[in-house]
Amino acid sequence: MKAIVKHGSKAGAVAIEDVEKPHYSQNEVLIRVRAAGVCGSDVGAYLGKPEYEYIDTPAILGHECAGTVESVGTDVKSVEPDDRIALQPGSPCGACYQCRTGEPNNCPDRVPAVAAGGFAPYVVAKPDQVVSVPDDVPIEHAAITEPLAVTHRAVVTKGGVSPGDSVLVQGPGPMGVFSSLVARAAGADVVVTGLPDDAVRLETLSDLDIETVTINSDTGEPSPEALCGRYATRNGFDVAVDATGVESGVGTAIEATRDGGTIVVIGIPSTPVTINMAELVRSEIDLRTSHGSVTEDFFRALELLRSPDALPIDSIVDPADPRRPNDAFESFVRAETVKPLLDIDELQTV
Ligand SMILES: [Zn+2]
Ligand SMILES: [Zn+2]
Secondary structure, three states: OEEEEEOOOOOOOEEEEEOOOOOOOOOOEEEEEEEEEOOHHHHHHHHOOHHHOOOOOOEEOOOEEEEEEEEEOOOOOOOOOOOEEEEOOOOOOOOOHHHHOOOHHHOOOOOOOOOOOOOOOEEEEOHHHEEEOOOOOOHHHHOOHHHHHHHHHHHHHHOOOOOOOEEEEEOOOHHHHHHHHHHHHOOOEEEEEEOHHHHHHHHHHHHOOOEEEEOOOOOOOOOHHHHHHHHOOOOOEEEEEEOOOOHHHHHHHHHHEEEEEEEEEOOOOOOOOOOOHHHHHHOOOEEEEOOOOOHHHHHHHHHHHOOOOOOOHHHOEEEEOOOOHHHHHHHHHOOOOOEEEEEHHHHOOO
């Protein structure tokens, strides 16, 4: 079978190669992948960023994927061949404290989701890693269940966003874009900020009637205070989601959040961040983080995918040619697209 494979830890070095169809054991499921989304982490691995050096290469990239069950091991009773499913990537150990108390995303022994083998026609999973897709959700939409689950956890579970809240989302990468849509679906008024380089992604959001603001990279204008004055009703945003992944993101979120409000950091800055702790304590701002997702977030994400009005997914996903993966990665790097989507059947026609 043809797969998109990353070699070594240097930049580039991604190729389509013939690899062996994976074998599955009696308690595993063989999945026929139909569609797969390109994640920032796939692009990070493609670029050879230091955060992804831990990936054991050669590795088949891709972890946001959906398809059908091809066959199951003799011990598997929960799914059957032809079931439509989304993959919940990254295996937690199932035995540690976090796994047993509903936080498998924080399992210290979990296998990271990245490079789960989704950019290939077949992938093997444990039965509890497959989540059934409702009939009215197209399988290519179900491919982005995972990033949607991750932002559901950030916005709803950790951010506690409720109807009528004003929400600031900083950084219109895929996580920021999905966060803004999840927050709006939860009944919030949402504003997304980005930089001039994010023009295409911000435009995608304004086309969906989400308020967007371009921050001047030199002056930092409009300031957090100015944003609050214009968009927040309670002397600051109730919730700020920082999806920038840069050092200044948390600081501006603190300035924009109302006293007693909540900040959820989902971007991962590559340098240490200095924050004004005194300001944070005196204003009793709840600074939280969110990473990954749990099965409940998967179910919630699939529910959201059932209502195209709440989540206009066709406007967000961008069909890309899996036979030219480097092009898909490069257009992501240039911020020309939010969520490239690969039709894995096409990969086999190389
Ligand atoms: Zn992802
Ligand atoms: Zn565990």
